[in-house]
Amino acid sequence: MTFRPGFRQRYLWNAVLAAAAVVLLVWTIFPFVWILLTSLKSPTDIISIPPKFVFTPTIDNYTALVIGEQHGQYASARPDFPRFFLNSIIVSIGAVALSIAAGIPAAYALARFNFPLKNVFAFLFMSFRFVPFIAFVIPLYILYHTLGLYNTHVGLILAYQLISLPFTIWMLRSFFMEIPLEIQEAAKIDGCSRIGVLIRIILPLSAPGIAVTVILGFMFCWNAFNFPLMLAGRQTFPVTVGAIQFISYEQVLWGQMAAASIVSVMPQLILSLLVQKYIVRGLTMGAAR
Amino acid sequence: MTTVRKRRQYRRQERLLPYLLLAPALVLLVGMLYPFGLGLYYSLTSYWLQYPNRFRFVWFDNYVSLVSEPLFARAMQFTLGFTLVAVIVQVGLGLAVALFLHARIPGRNVIRALMLMPLMMPPVITALMWKIMMASTNGGILNYMLSFIGVDPINWFGSTQGAVVSVLIIDTWGNLPFVALVLLGGLQALPTEPYEAAQVDGASPVAMLRYLTLPLLSPFLVLVMTFRTMDSLRIFDVIYATTAGGPNDATTNLLFMAYQYSFQWYQMGKGMAQAVVLLLLIVIASYVLLRLWNRAAENAAQ
DSSP states (O other): OOOOOOOHHHHHHHHHHHHHHHHHHHHHHHHHHHHHHHSSSSSSHOOOOOOSSSOOOOOOEEHHHHHHHOOSSGGOOOHHHHHHEEEEHHHHHHHHHHHHHHHHHHHHHHHHHHOOHHHHHHHHHGGGGSSTHHHHHHHHHHHHHHHOOTTTTHHHHHHHHHHHHHHHHHHHHHTTTSSSHHHHHHHHHHTTOOOHHHIIIIITTTTTHHHHHHHHHHHHHHHHOOHHHHOOOOOOOOOHHHHGGBBOSOOOOOHHHHOOOOOOOHHHHHHHHHTTGGGHHTTTTTTTO | OOOHHHHHHHHHHHHHHHHHHHHHHHHHHHHHHHHHHHHHHHHHBTOOOOOOOGGOOTHHHHHHHHHHHHHHHHHHHHHHHHHHHHHHHHHHHHHHHHHHHOOOTHHHHHHHHHHHHTHHHHHHHHHHHHHHOOSSTTSSHHHHHHHHHHHHOOOOSSSSHHHHHHHHHHHHHHHHHHHHHHHHHHHSSSSHHHHHHHHHTTTHHHHHHIIIHHHHHHHHHHHHHHHHHHHHHHOOOOHHHHTTTSTTTTHHHHHHHHHHIISSSSSSHHHHHHHHHHHHHHHHHHHHHHHHHHHHHHHHOO
16 A cells, blocks of 8 residues: 655655554553552652652552551451452463363364254354343342352352353364364374364364463453452452452542552463464454454 | 174264263353343342342333333433444544554554553453543543643543543543454455555555455454444443443443342342343344344455
């Protein structure tokens, strides 16, 4: 799409492009920069008018997160952040482990078999991606109270399957379908059973794809908010629900909320560097590369 | 055992095997469908958590009373209006950003990598970050920056219009990279021959965009439209963390209304009925979008 204007026009055009690049850059990263700054401010610096760009940084907000001390503030707004962080890890890993265990055979069936209900199942799994969570949370809330699963890690892991299992199946299916059929046929001639093909051929060849699926699935579970909001209690809150605990009727602890936001996002930023190339594919459940 | 019998046995195994492989996932899925079925039943009852004695089967009373409520019409209006505006804004801007990044601008890879950051953040954290920036006084950084271009302090979450715009801005910040990066991927996968031919014919850049790029890109456009429509129809995290449906129910969508019924007033029957209405809306939207997707894929293949 080259177009060849005169020198002056091209100069102007380049200036416009550069300005647009700067706007896009600022729009994308300024919120991070500002929240990072806020998390390093003392309460008086945070509410100062005009906002301060230069101030004496303090790590009080982060130590308050870890040891839970509020420096003489309201006790009712005291979350338990290290535990929330641990909860996020436990529940996300549990959910992904369960999804991978059930998802590998299911994805293999949908990728490499022909059977009458194949498309029905594939569509059924996909449809969970678009379902409004509330239609499941209301009955689960009632059911979990009678079954004793309310406010437990197991209960959350089971509910998280709504997020991680459809994703895992569609993602793995797209990776399995990339493996050439010829390799599978050759193995069959050598006397390999269908299960043998899965274990000896498909799994080793798609190991990187499985790793990507695990990481992305973990990230989606980490982001979950609706299920734990309704199905978890103080002992099992993940970071997403934990971070809003800094808002109470008495006050909003802006500094600690900022620090909590930074801490909750850190694993996501680190992991997204690892799977950069696959994020778009993951977000479209394997549909767009 | 003769070979024939062996082969027949093998075939039967072959037929059953996919279902066996699907079994674990199906068990988990049925585990999810069972509560959903239970919920459908509850939507026909007067289930109120605080008054268990009043539990009765009421047929479609919940649906009838919901639809006749004034808030229902407003929530429906906000849900559809927000979805329409959000999809247009995000797909429009996303296309612009994708075309921009597709042109060889300096620092493109840096911008592309940084755009991944908002993408994988928990939406509720995104909302909290913007909540800090959108403080309504001049102490809020956004109002402070706007004051330089002569804009009076905006009451972001406190006013009806401000709240709607705030939710839209926050949702756009979180999802614009998704639209832009999917479309960028689409642009990079386009064939080069038609463009070379068009250049030889002396087509203008605008004409190439209109008659080449957009038609070729249409499957990707429909794809992002599908995902953005579905997610906008059931936006919750941002609303919960910033406006809580207010002020004066201005940002209450169908989903938030269902949440209020079931988890603020504990009228589980009514909340579930509301959830079913939203589900129906989403099923209709997905049907329309899937047909669009099929047509776009066919057109692009020609």
